[in-house]
Amino acid sequence: GESVGLHLPTLSVQEGDNSIINCAYSNSASDYFIWYKQESGKGPQFIIDIRSNMDKRQGQRVTVLLNKTVKHLSLQIAATQPGDSAVYFCAEIHTGRRALTFGSGTRLQVQP
């Protein structure tokens, strides 16, 4: 079946370093991708999204890269801060569905 998965379950970085979180998806029909951040005890919080007609999108300190050829998505966080510590999920929607399919998540730990 289709799946959206993550390469690394836990990522530990030093404060001030850049973080890269990776995600693979299997459905070539996926046309909308989102990264969510989830802190303990809270619902997922939107970070950034990208549509399949784009390769890159930048936000404030975050960049999402999409490689449709290899079905790979990444989230780059610049100058990682302690407040960035959370679990990060990639999610996708494909034509014919309206609900998101989520990956299993990567925990980002920022060391001071």
Added chain:
Amino acid sequence: GAGVSQSPSNKVTEKGKDVELRCDPISGHTALYWYRQSLGQGLEFLIYFQGNSAPDKSGLPSDRFSAERTGGSVSTLTIQRTQQEDSAVYLCASSLKPYNEQFFGPGTRLTVL
């Protein structure tokens, strides 16, 4: 403005009892979603409402699960004859329209003893 709200925040019930979980979406959002998140796992889609269209129930794990959305706003997720494997955080999200950013509520943590 107010975000998505859910109630109760926590629910402890005994196996075999029925439970109702409530979601108040953001005003004006036409799309409403229910997801389930088991401990340390990603989110699992349950059901989706869009306007007056028939809901997409393809994610409901069994016929013990049902949901309604009254007046295109508030939604209730009902789990009948709860089982221990139903223990999870149930998250509701809404979006202005399909393929838009989904805003999540804080979730209801359900524990079935």
